[in-house]
Amino acid sequence: MLGVSTxxxxxxxxxxxxxxxxxxxNVVEVMADGPHYFTDTETLENFSLxxxxxxxxxxxxxxxxxxxxxxxSVDVLTGCFGIASGIAHDFVIHPGYFGWEExxxxxxxxxxxxxxxxxAAVEEFSxxxxxxxxxxxxxxxxxxxxxxxxxxxxGFALDTGHANxxxxxxxxxxxxxxxxxxxxxxxxxxSHSPIGEGAIDFGPVMKAVRRxxxxxxIEVNTLEGVKKSIRALAEL
Numbered sequence: 001m002l003g004v005s006t007x008x009x010x011x012x013x014x015x016x017x018x019x020x021x022x023x024x025x026n027v028v029e030v031m032a033d034g035p036h037y038f039t040d041t042e043t044l045e046n047f048s049l050x051x052x053x054x055x056x057x058x059x060x061x062x063x064x065x066x067x068x069x070x071x072x073s074v075d076v077l078t079g080c081f082g083i084a085s086g087i088a089h090d091f092v093i094h095p096g097y098f099g100w101e102e103x104x105x106x107x108x109x110x111x112x113x114x115x116x117x118x119x120a121a122v123e124e125f126s127x128x129x130x131x132x133x134x135x136x137x138x139x140x141x142x143x144x145x146x147x148x149x150x151x152x153x154x155g156f157a158l159d160t161g162h163a164n165x166x167x168x169x170x171x172x173x174x175x176x177x178x179x180x181x182x183x184x185x186x187x188x189x190x191s192h193s194p195i196g197e198g199a200i201d202f203g204p205v206m207k208a209v210r211r212x213x214x215x216x217x218i219e220v221n222t223l224e225g226v227k228k229s230i231r232a233l234a235e236l
Contacts, residue, residue, distance in 0.1 A: 002233065003027035003052065003217035005181070006036050007192070008226050015043045020223065022047050024230070029092070029217045032080060033058055041087045052090040052179070052215065055080045062114035063096030063107040063141060074114050078121040085125040090179055090215060092130050092157045093118070095141040095150075108150065111141060115154060130157035130179040133172060135190045136165040144168045148175060158208075159219075161185045161192060164200050173204055177212040180205075181219040182229065194225035196232035206236055 004025045009017035014036045021028050029052040030036055030044065037056060038044070044051060055077050062077070064070040077093055084091075096114070098107035122129055131151045134140035141147050143166050148156065155178035163169035164187055182205070184198030185191045195202055195218070209216045218229045 001025065001027050002182075002230060003029055003050075003215055004226050005029045005031055005054065005217050005219040007031045007054075007219050008221060008223045010035060014038060015046065018043065018047050018049065022049060024227065026050060027052075027215070027217075029054055029219070030084075030088075032056055032084075039083065041084055044084075044087055051084070051088040052092065052217065053080060053084050053088045054092045055094075057094045060094065061096050062093070062118070063098060063111035065099070065103060065106055065110060067110075070110050070114060074117050077118060078125075081121050081125045081127050081129075085127050088127070090128050090130060092132050092179060092181075095131050095134065095147070097134075097137070097140040099139065101139075108141075111150065115151065119154065128155055128178065130155035132157040132159050132181065133162050133166075134159075135162040145171050145175060155179065157181065158214075159183075160200055160202075160205055161190060161198075161219075164198070165190060169200065170204065173208045177208060177214045180209060180214045180216045182216055182233075183218070183220045184229075192219060192221040192225075194220050194222075194232070195229035197228075202233065203236060206233065 006017045031054045033056045060073045157179040159181040161183040184193040
């Protein structure tokens with residue numbers, strides 16, 4: 001079953017978004033940021049859905065050189081694990097970023113500290129975390145497969161649109177994948193377009209989904225785009 005991210009209805013309250021999505025899928029990924037940030041699972045428990053969670057990411061940097069910010073970022077993510085661990089087992093997180101190229105090595109050290117703390121929380125809450133590859137923003141970690149060894153022992157969430165922007169989707173498909181975000185683009189902008197409206201060949205993508213037994217989540221920017229994507233994937 002294809003999952004759907006609440007991103008397509010992020011302009012609505014979480015409960016209204018889940019109401020609409022429950023009519024087309026029983027697998028939903030909650031983008032727990034902005035209007036869909038939650039501090040308890042009451043709204044989620046009103047629906048008979050299988051959930052994953054995209055943890056908060058605005059203002060979060062697990063590789064930050066400022067230790068209070070790095071630690072607070074980890075606390076926000078582990079807090080999300082604790083809140084939702086009874087209703088979701090898979091959590092997607094962003095890999096952090098460095099402010100200046102000259103600081104990359106120091107930020108990498110901070111990132112490794114954060115990953116150690118996050119993996120301890122994984123054990124505590126019995127959840128899975130998947131690190132998402134990022135779009136073509138210069139200072140983010142994990143834009144290309146060369147950064148994957150940093151996250152050894154942690155699950156990988158392949159974002160198809162982000163990989164396409166960096167010209168390395170085919171390379172990422174060769175690695176073990178536990179989770180996947182599906183959206184399209186022309187290779188120029190992170191448009192989160194419906195599948196079939198960009199340049200990505202989703203045939204190899206869906207083969208990788210089956211090969212890895214990964215959870216595929218459609219992460220496009222409109223509900224109509226979700227429906228188009230479902231139809232496009234059905235034709236494959």
